[in-house]
Amino acid sequence: xxxIVRVTDRVAETPSTVTLRFPLETxxxxxxxxxxxxxxxxxxxMSLSYTSGGSKGITVKVMGDTSGRMQAIQPGTLLGIRxxxxxxxxxxxxxxxxxxxxxxAAVLAPALEAGVGRGMAAxxxxxxxxxxxxxxxxxxxxxxxxxxxxxxxxxxxxHGFVTVVAERTLATERFDAVWTCGPEVMMRxxxxxxxxHRVPVYCSLERHMKCAxxxxxxxxxxxxxxxxxxPVFPGDRVSxxxxxxxFHRDPSGRRVPx
Amino acid sequence: xxxLGVRCAGLALRNPFLLASxxxxxxxxxxxxxxxxxxxxxxxxxxxxxxxxxxxxPTIETYERWGLLNAMGLPNPGIExxxxxxxxxQRAGATILGSVFAGDAGEFARLACRMExxxxxxxxxxxSCPHAEGFGTEVGSEPDEVERIVRTVVAAVKIPVxxxxxxxxxxxxxxxxxxxxxxxxxxxxxxxxxxxxxxVRLRRPVLSHGLGGLSGSAIKPVGLACxxxxxxxxxxxxxxxxxxxxxxDALEYLMAGARAVEVGTAVTFEGIGVFARLARDLSALxxxxxFARAEDAVGAAHAKP
Numbered sequence: 001x002x003x004i005v006r007v008t009d010r011v012a013e014t015p016s017t018v019t020l021r022f023p024l025e026t027x028x029x030x031x032x033x034x035x036x037x038x039x040x041x042x043x044x045x046m047s048l049s050y051t052s053g054g055s056k057g058i059t060v061k062v063m064g065d066t067s068g069r070m071q072a073i074q075p076g077t078l079l080g081i082r083x084x085x086x087x088x089x090x091x092x093x094x095x096x097x098x099x100x101x102x103x104x105a106a107v108l109a110p111a112l113e114a115g116v117g118r119g120m121a122a123x124x125x126x127x128x129x130x131x132x133x134x135x136x137x138x139x140x141x142x143x144x145x146x147x148x149x150x151x152x153x154x155x156x157x158x159h160g161f162v163t164v165v166a167e168r169t170l171a172t173e174r175f176d177a178v179w180t181c182g183p184e185v186m187m188r189x190x191x192x193x194x195x196x197h198r199v200p201v202y203c204s205l206e207r208h209m210k211c212a213x214x215x216x217x218x219x220x221x222x223x224x225x226x227x228x229x230x231p232v233f234p235g236d237r238v239s240x241x242x243x244x245x246x247f248h249r250d251p252s253g254r255r256v257p258x
Numbered sequence: 259x260x261x262l263g264v265r266c267a268g269l270a271l272r273n274p275f276l277l278a279s280x281x282x283x284x285x286x287x288x289x290x291x292x293x294x295x296x297x298x299x300x301x302x303x304x305x306x307x308x309x310x311x312x313x314x315x316p317t318i319e320t321y322e323r324w325g326l327l328n329a330m331g332l333p334n335p336g337i338e339x340x341x342x343x344x345x346x347x348q349r350a351g352a353t354i355l356g357s358v359f360a361g362d363a364g365e366f367a368r369l370a371c372r373m374e375x376x377x378x379x380x381x382x383x384x385x386s387c388p389h390a391e392g393f394g395t396e397v398g399s400e401p402d403e404v405e406r407i408v409r410t411v412v413a414a415v416k417i418p419v420x421x422x423x424x425x426x427x428x429x430x431x432x433x434x435x436x437x438x439x440x441x442x443x444x445x446x447x448x449x450x451x452x453x454x455x456x457x458v459r460l461r462r463p464v465l466s467h468g469l470g471g472l473s474g475s476a477i478k479p480v481g482l483a484c485x486x487x488x489x490x491x492x493x494x495x496x497x498x499x500x501x502x503x504x505x506x507d508a509l510e511y512l513m514a515g516a517r518a519v520e521v522g523t524a525v526t527f528e529g530i531g532v533f534a535r536l537a538r539d540l541s542a543l544x545x546x547x548x549f550a551r552a553e554d555a556v557g558a559a560h561a562k563p
Contacts, residue, residue: 001320004459035315039460043315078460080316211318215526216330217284217303223291228529251311253284253303254335 002037002080008055010075014133017061017103018071019049024056024081029088030111031204031232034058035212037080038073042066045209047107047181047231048084049136052114056081059135061103085212086231089202091115093176097199098124098145099166099190101182105135107204107231108181116143123148123169127162127182131155163189175199178235184258188245191235201235208251220249260544261551262537264298266495266517267380267418267444271353273298273537274508274552278499278522279357279382279422280304280330282530286346292525293352296533300352301520302344304359304384306393307369309336314466319455321476323503326523327453329389329470332359337369341376348377355420359384359393363410374415381417383407385433386424386449388471394449395424401436408440418443420497425477426452430484431491438492446497446520447484451477474523475501482514489515489557503527505539512552513559 005022012018028034028051036058037043044066050057062068073079089111096115100108105126112122122145128134129152140147148165149157158165163186166178170193180190181204194201207219207226214228222241224230238244247255262273276299282288283303292300312333319327334340337358347354356373358381360366370381385398385407398404404421412419421437423430425448434445450471455464463469481500488496498516502508503524511519524532540552549555 001322002457002464004457037316039457039462041314042466080457080460080464210312210315210330210333211328211526213318213320213526214529215281215326215522216317216328216333217282217288218333220285220288223287225288249285250309252309252333252335254309254339 002082005079005081007073007075007077007079010073013059014135016133017059017135019057019059020073021050021055021057022079022081023054025054026084028056028084030114031088031107032084032086033231034081034083034085035209036070038066038070039078039080041069043080044070045212045227047204049106049110051110059103059106082212085227089179089232091118091120093120095121095174095176097166097169097175097178098122099162099178099180099182100124100135101127101162101186102129102133103135104181104204108179109136109139111179112140112145113143116145123173125150125162125165125169127151127165129153162186163193166190167193170194170197170199177202184245188239191239194235203233203235203238204231205233205238206231207248218249218251218253260541260549262541264517264553266497267420269299269353269379269418271298271518274512274518275533275536276355276497276518276520277301278520279384281522281525284334286343289343289347289354290350290352292530292533293347293350295530296537298353298518299355300347301355301382302340302357303334304332304357304387305334305337305340305369306332306359307337307365309339310334316465319464321474323475323527325472325474325476326526327455327465327470327472328450329465329467331467332387332390332393337372341372344376344378354378355380355382357382357384359387361392361397363407366407367410367414370411370415370419374417379417380420380443381411381415382420382422382446383411384422386422388424388426388450388452389467389469395426398424398433399427401432404433405436405440408437408442412441420444420446422446422449424449425480425484431487434488434492438494442494444495444497445488445492446499447488448477448481448500451480473500475503477501478507482510485511485514485516489560505536505543508536508540509543509555512555513557515557515560517553517556
């Protein structure tokens with residue numbers, strides 16, 4: 001079953017990401033995703049970047065043809081929404097390190113907002129290709145989190161990958177958990193970095209999806225299905241899956257390297 | 259404790275509950291997972307000659323807990339890639355049946371040979387997908403063509419050949435009889451019923467393909483009628499498919515004449531734990547009704563003195 005919603009707002013967050021807001025009363029937890037149907041085009045799994053209250057939102061980065069067309073959607077457009085689906089971030093840790101790469105911040109921002117609302121403290125390691133692409137930097141700061149930036153071109157913060165910031169921060173500060181979302185090679189590095197510090201890592205994974213109901217096998221990931229067993233996975237669980245950070249499946253089900 | 263083991267199509271199955279094709283069967287790890295969860299055997303996704311992405315989304319519509327409408331469009335990694343998935347499931351010790359789809363008899367035979375080489379214990383021919391142009395129902399609706407395809411495949415492989423037939427025709431039992439004449443070791447019935455959903459606000463079909471196939475509880479009475487008629491028309495074993503969510507549903511199929519059943523939509527609504535629960539519940543139900551073995555219930559509703 002799906003809900004047909006009308007887009008109310010379109011916000012250009014960075015040069016490559018756009019947020020679409022729409023009314024949806026259905027309860028959603030931070031970390032969950034919805035299947036977004038652009039009628040006449042396709043239906044894609046999208047993490048909710050705004051989960052609380054009656055105005056939900058998704059933040060779209062161009063990954064392919066449909067996401068490109070999705071970015072051009074204007075207020076007033078009708079979308080079909082299924083879900084929310086999947087699990088959520090555990091909000092019980094007292095102090096978390098958030099490691100966000102690129103559009104990975106889209107799912108981590110609402111999760112941290114919910115955590116901060118329960119008294120959570122956080123350091124956010126935020127990475128992007130260049131300064132204007134740093135997603136939700138101000139939103140993280142508004143939560144009271146300390147934001148440490150890394151850019152591939154050195155235009156802001158550390159010149160290099162966000163994992164450099166994560167490594168340094170893990171070496172000098174104590175955390176109860178690490179939350180991460182971004183390119184899967186980055187998340188694999190984060191899991192490796194946190195292991196010697198014995199800090200549990202939670203990764204939000206992305207796979208091609210069709211049914212989102214744990215039936216069709218499109219999002220098969222080792223013994224798991226990302227749609228129902230995830231998208232949030234403990235690092236010690238995913239690090240045992242050979243595909244983690246290396247392979248995903250294309251729409252035909254073929255394993256292909258990232 | 260009633261004995262759940264059944265012999266079907268020359269196979270000895272530890273219980274009658276097979277993972278239906280199209281569910282969980284794209285990856286070897288998933289097939290292994292269904293086996294470990296207690297399935298009596300696992301049937302692969304229908305595999306074709308070349309990689310096929312399937313239709314764009316939406317590919318699915320759900321109806322509470324009574325039905326599921328899908329038009330996936332036969333997505334599959336292709337027969338060149340797929341043996342590696344079978345290997346992964348074999349490492350778990352799974353009893354694997356390979357499902358294949360093709361546009362003509364020769365291609366069916368080539369795919370079946372590759373499946374046999376990969377080590378499956380039987381091959382199921384998809385003669386019944388209701389929503390793929392040039393495949394499935396389009397090649398499986400005429401008894402003569404079904405017989406020709408089955409005969410060609412049977413001549414090409416040593417493993418048992420199972421024909422999965424369509425309910426979207428006037429006489430499914432005639433298709434089953436044709437499969438038997440062609441040398442099939444068993445027939446499975448039914449595949450999904452051709453169906454449609456429309457979104458009234460958008461004034462368009464929900465599925466990108468328009469037409470799809472309906473599965474789940476809604477189609478159980480249809481599947482039972484087909485199995486009933488087929489059982490009276492052929493002497494080869496029948497595998498019942500369609501809306502098996504509870505042990506009672508499975509026993510209805512056995513009493514209608516099925517020797518095994520396929521479970522698909524129930525995995526969507528309940529998760530893979532459904533296999534252990536169905537086996538446990540069927541065993542208890544058989545005990546309650548005085549059947550020592552699941553096989554004793556096969557066809558039990560037919561012969562009344």
